[in-house]
Amino acid sequence: MTEATHNFLLPVFMSFDSTKETVSTAAPKAQESSKSSTSVMTEKQREEEEWESINVLLMTHGLKPLSLVKRTDMKDLIIFDKQSSQRMRENLKTLMEETSRQQNMIRELIETNTQLKNELQLEQSRAADQEQRANDLEQIMESVKSKIGEMEDESLNRVCQQQNKIGELQKEHKALQAKCQHYKKKRMEQQETIASLQKDIYRLTKEEEERIVTQNRVFSYLCKRVPHTILDRQLLCLIDYYESKIRKLRRQRLQDIISQKKAEDKEEKDEPSRDKQHQALMDQRYFQVLSSINSIIHNPRAPVTIYKQSKGGAQHFSKDIVQDCGFEHLVPIIEMWADQLTSLKDLYKSLKILSAELVPWHNLKKQDENEGIKVEDLLFMVDTMLEELENKEKDSNMPDFQILQAIVSHFQKLFDVPSLTGVYPRMNEVYTRLGEMNNAVRNLQELLELGDDLLSFLAP
Structure with missing residues (x-):
């Protein structure tokens, strides 16, 4: 095999006996040896090529290559025969193939291991996600359970409140029934009081008629002289106050009669009779209004021209006569009054100009367009100018x-x-x-x- 100092391996293609025979028989067999040497050289070249390929495999696997040397020095060499050399080559090839196969297997195992690790991490992450999801679902389920409990409690509270409200409504219904009975009794008492008030109204109307007669006498006396004194003004104000009171009493009386008629109309079921009563009530009301207007026109306090025009026609009249002849004479009189009232605006403007010329230091209040011109304002302006003129005559040094x-x-x-x-x-x-x-x-x-x-x- 090899050592650390790269021992060279030289394969032997012939044994020692064959070398001895070649030395002894070299002469006669020169041609055969030359042929065999050429074949040996070709075989040697082929074997060297095979060893070179083995060296390439060794170098690819990170091993040191083998060197082929000639048989000059046999001390440090180990000699193999041809079969051993071929077997060694085959073993080395097999070893290299097995090594490469194992390396491929190890590489595949490493890749498989890394893939399994990745899959394991993925499965672990999935398991963690599933566990987190399970925990979230448990929390959601707990919250849903708590909400269900709260809703059950609220529903029970609502049921209790509704039952309490039903009890209160029943009590209120009983109280309202009692109040209804009380109001019915009160209504009967009010009807009795209405009857007594009607008697009082009849008595008051009689007294009012007598008072009107006396008032007409006083008016006729007062209309004969011009009311310039303070006492006359106070008396006129008092009379106006009583007239307003009388109008209020008449209005209240009419309202009482109308309410009484309405109550009677509600109790009655006959529609034609109800319409007739309503029409009669309206006719009575219109008649009273027209009668009051007619009494105002024939009042001695009315303007002289109007009083003279109406005096010849119907100064002394009764209700029956007026009802027969009608109230057609009221229309021209009221129209003439309206003309006189509209002319008050022109009179107010003229007096205002005159006041600005005579007494410019007096600050007259501005007249509102929505309000009408009052005679009191005109009298006040005239009295003011008269007082200023009197003072001016008395005090000439002014x-x-x-x-x-x-x-x-x-x-x-x-x-x-x-x-x-x-x-x-x-x-x-x-x-x-x-x-x-x-x-x-x-x-x-x-x-x-x-x-x-x-x-x-x-x-x-």
Whole structure:
């Protein structure tokens, strides 16, 4: 075999006996030896080629190659015969093939091992995922169980609450039934009181008719003179107050009658009779309204022209006569009143212009367009102008309009205000600031311990 110093292997193709025979018989067999030598050389070359291929295999497997030497020095050489050399070559080839096969097998085993490791890791990750999923499902199941328990508790609470509400509603139903019975009794009592009130209303109407007669007498007396005194104004206001009270009582009486008729209509079942009663009630109501309008027109407090026009037609009349002849005469009178009321606006404008010329320092309030012109406002304007004229006649030393206008314009410039109404607020503001400044000066005097002479010098 080989040593660490690369021993050379030389195969032997002939034995020692054959060499001896060749030496002894060299002459006669020269031709045969030359032929055999050529065959030996070819065989030797082939064997060297085979050994070279073996060396290539050895080198590919990381082993040292073998060297072929000639038979010059036989000391350090081991000689094999041809069969042993061939067997050795076959064994080496087999060994190399087995080694390569084992290496391939080991490589395959390593690859299989790594693949199995990867599969094991994958299975472990899958198992961990499955375990995590199982834990999540368990948590979800626990939460679902808790929610189911909460919903069961809520449903039980709702059932209990509904039962309690049903009990309360039953109690309320009983209480409402008791209240209904109480209200029925109260309704019967109210019907009795309504009957007594109707008697009182009849009595009050009689008294009202008597009072109207006396009032007409007083009105006829008052209309003979012009109401300029304060007592006359107070008396007129008192009369207007009583008239408003009378209108309220009439309205309340009509409402009571209407409510009574409505209650009677609800109890009755006959529809035609109900319509007739409703129509009769409406006719009665319209008749009362028209009668009140007619009484106002024939009132002595009415304007003279209207009173004279209506006096000849129907000054003394009864309800039957008016019901027979109708109330056609009311339409032209009311139209004439409407014209007179519309002319009050023109009168108000004229009085306003006159007031601006005579007493411009009086601030008249602006009339709202939605409100109508009142006679009280016109009388107030006229009285104001008359009082100013009387005062002007008494006090002849009073400055004229130009002087007053100059004084007003001076104060407007002094206090920097656009109108006369802003002078007083501006004066109050200036004096307020002066007072604050005086207080600040006094505080500084106390802090700095100054004398009173400085304060009197700084004071306005």
